[in-house]
Amino acid sequence: MAGSAEYGLGEFVFPRGWFMVARSADLGNEPMPLHMFGRELALYRGESGQPYLLDAYCPHMKAHLAAEQTSSEGAGRIEGEFIRCPYHWWRFGPDGRCNAIPYFEGDIPAAAKVRAYPTQERFGCIFAWHDPEELAPDFDLPDVPEWDDAAWFTCEWDDLGTLDVHPQEITDNLVDTRHFGPIYGQRIVYFESVFEGVKGWQYSGGGHETMVASDEGVMAVDACYQGPGLLVARYSGETDAVQMIFHTPKDDGVTQVWHGLITRAKTTPPTTDDVAVNQQYHDVGLAAFSQDFAIWQSKAPAVQILRMPGDGPFHRCRAWYRQFYNPRAQAAEYQARADGSHETQGIAIRPALAAE
Template sequence: MATTKEYGLGEFTFPRGWFMVAESAKVTDRPRGVRFFGREFALYRGKHSGRVVLLDAYCPHMGTHLARNTTSYVAQDGQVEGDSIRCPYHAWRFGPDGKCNHIPYSSGPIPPAARVRSWPVREHLGAVFVWYDEEGGEPDYELPEIPEWNDPAWVIGAYDDLGTINVHPQEIIDNITDVAHFDPVHGSRTKFFENEFRGHMAIQRMGGGHRTLVADGGAMLLTTATYHGPSLLLTRMSGLYDSWIIIAHTPVDDGVTQVWHNLLVKSASGAVASEQDRIAARAYQDAALAAFAQDFEVWKHKRPNIKGLYVQGDGPFLKQRQWYRQFYNPRAQREEIQKSVEGIYHAKGFAGAPQTKAA
């Protein structure tokens, strides 16, 4: 494991952007302690509103973790009241804005310092995302839409939580430019490959045969994989089925990363997915997850790649690492960094992708 500093990414330890913190279905009025960006949070859903709240975890009274307790009677009786949460230790209550709004045993005024930080969150694509920003600014890009999300012909999977891995996110992002690993790791018969860097997006377009996801020697697999910011990768894939792969990764500590995977599959049978389609979609998600696990296993056991020994034929790793720096530096530098890498890069020996013309 290596740190942001060792990769030379910039001023900030953790990148600026939207980051997945949980699958929506797992966020209830039973608070959960979660850890990201080297800090502890309390995550819960308001009782009647259904609103998701993410607060800094430690109570300003005496430092208790708001969401890692099961035995206090406050926790046993239910800590969430409306959109507020009670501390398990002395039952101070905090609103969704993080301000203390009730101290049960004190009739004096509530001190202004009785507050925790409340984080901007959004529910999207079946998940909860937080806007993380060391400058404390407003979001500077939107979370992307998947046009088929509400289409009944598409089956939406549940998120596979791959847990945490002792790998800096840089090593995961490297994958978007790694043309040379597709054949050895995934059994792709790559014919087309290109990368494009545009603003906050890094795009990979590729095409070719595939040993497992389409019949070998037969049909083509065309994929367009796009990083929307530093953590959310959406891949449109046409193969055995039309599908979308969602891969989200979020820094837990400097050099430790949590990863999720999900798949949306278009049903083969028609306008509304049947039970049979759901079973087929789950099997396809497992196949896609198995393909992703091939990358995961390499990451898990490799040493950090601080300075690679790149040769002709490797993808544009250095451009990609430069693109990634925009999230680790003040937003004042963003445009300059984006401009320095903007464009389409063809991998040596591969034709450009037909998807470029389609887009």
């Protein structure tokens, strides 16, 4: 296991960006303890249903804000959008500030606060904005309009647990042209890597052993990282599919991973056949990703890649990834080292662009 410093990522151990922190289904009305970004955190829902994420340790005497509270007094620790600390009942808001102490009437000191993280809940997931500089988000979550489209299925999210692997190794996958054959049994017809700002795309096309291809026998995949932790891949072939792989650093060199996959039903309302195809796609998508997972579980850190001319543009991808580990004032420098379209020597780029 190697950490951010060994990969030479930059000033910060944990990156800036939107990260998945829980599945919506995992968070009920009880506060939930979490460990992410090397920190203890407390996730809770206000009465409106909106999720909030705070640093866990109460500034009073360091009780964990999401610790279990079993006494009858402890019922109702969520008040509106506020949460009570289980120990002495100090009350905190979504901004992390203490706004009520049951036995004290005066001005609450400014130090009575915990760090608060912006949150959003979309497509069955709860996301938090992590920023070492503690600034407001400077980019958005990816759009997945398919999730809210009645013609598409939604899915249960697979919690794949944690890997003792730095997320650097997971994001390398985006430009790793040469693992498609050995890992997925896929014959690559074209492959192109494109970086622009906080986004990194992989455009690839090829025949797939298991997923159903179009008439031309080519399944097109447009996969895009928006920020360092959220990958949305769109497959078009006989059945359109969206695969989402979200990963979050838990500790330095330890990563939590979730997977989801949805397809478009051929008929509305979906037939049992559509349901079966959706399930089949999910299973195949998960099985394919599990093969990457198995490699990660057993590999040593590729702190340096012995990169050959026919390998994918790992150096571009790593430069792009570093923007999230350095002050945002420097992001443009890293982006400039990655931005643009990059080919893998010996493999065609996207047909539409090649024709231009």
